[in-house]
Amino acid sequence: FSQRDAKFLFTATKPEQYKRLSNPEFTFAGRSNVGKSSLISAVLRSQSLVKTSKKPGHTSTLNFFGLTSSTYPESAITVVDMPGYGFRSRDDWGQFIMEYLSTRKELKRVFLLVEAKVGELKTTDLSFLELVEQYNVPTQLLLTKTDKLKRTDLNIVSAKVLRAAMDVAPTAVVPEVICCSYKTKVGVDAIQEAILRASGV
Numbered sequence: 001f002s003q004r005d006a007k008f009l010f011t012a013t014k015p016e017q018y019k020r021l022s023n024p025e026f027t028f029a030g031r032s033n034v035g036k037s038s039l040i041s042a043v044l045r046s047q048s049l050v051k052t053s054k055k056p057g058h059t060s061t062l063n064f065f066g067l068t069s070s071t072y073p074e075s076a077i078t079v080v081d082m083p084g085y086g087f088r089s090r091d092d093w094g095q096f097i098m099e100y101l102s103t104r105k106e107l108k109r110v111f112l113l114v115e116a117k118v119g120e121l122k123t124t125d126l127s128f129l130e131l132v133e134q135y136n137v138p139t140q141l142l143l144t145k146t147d148k149l150k151r152t153d154l155n156i157v158s159a160k161v162l163r164a165a166m167d168v169a170p171t172a173v174v175p176e177v178i179c180c181s182y183k184t185k186v187g188v189d190a191i192q193e194a195i196l197r198a199s200g201v
């Protein structure tokens with residue numbers, strides 16, 4: 001991945017707006033303020049492309065980004081920034097995202113972000129995991145903002161959240177947690193590798 005290969009495509013709340021895109025797609029989901037938009041900007045290697053904010057509830061639509069690679073200059077991978085849940089009510093968050101998760105065949109993997117310092121899955125995370133299990137969407141946990149935690153605590157937390165997630169979504173959850181930090185850029189390479197592997201590019 002390199003900066004010149006990433007571009008902002010469009011925002012969407014309806015399938016008509018994104019259904020013409022048929023590349024392998026990867027979506028970043030999780031509670032508000034967990035660091036989705038920040039991490040996407042690191043993965044795309046483009047600070048200016050993705051809007052982040054200290055205020056929770058910043059991202060309110062599905063935001064689509066395209067990636068090309070040197071071997072596939074035309075065929076991009078699609079990366080989607082999701083609005084966070086847990087800030088607005090489930091009804092506000094719900095409808096177009098449920099529609100997206102249940103119908104999006106191009107979706108190769110959801111990255112479910114959990115803040116390391118929070119240290120556990122919240123009710124909203126568990127509800128989300130029930131959805132991906134129901135819709136059969138492969139989902140990988142990312143532990144975020146790990147710069148705020150000690151290494152030993154990180155190991156404990158990642159094992160704990162993985163166990164909890166696999167209890168709820170044994171089929172959907174990929175049995176490997178990636179520890180990452182936007183601040184130190186730890187884990188960014190691992191996310192890129194996971195994307196490339198799962199996209200078959």
Ligand code: GTP
Pocket residue numbers: 031032033034035036037038039051052053054055056057058059060082083084085144145146147148180181182183184
């Ligand atoms: P919503 O769009 O509201 O759902 O939030 P989001 O999940 O997209 O979070 P965003 O990336 O906007 O980041 C929220 C806040 O967390 C910002 O103030 C970021 O600077 C901060 N943040 C993000 N990643 C990290 C990290 O790795 N370490 C630290 N220390 N702070 C981070």
Ligand code: MG
Pocket residue numbers: 036037038051052058059081082084
């Ligand atoms: Mg955001």
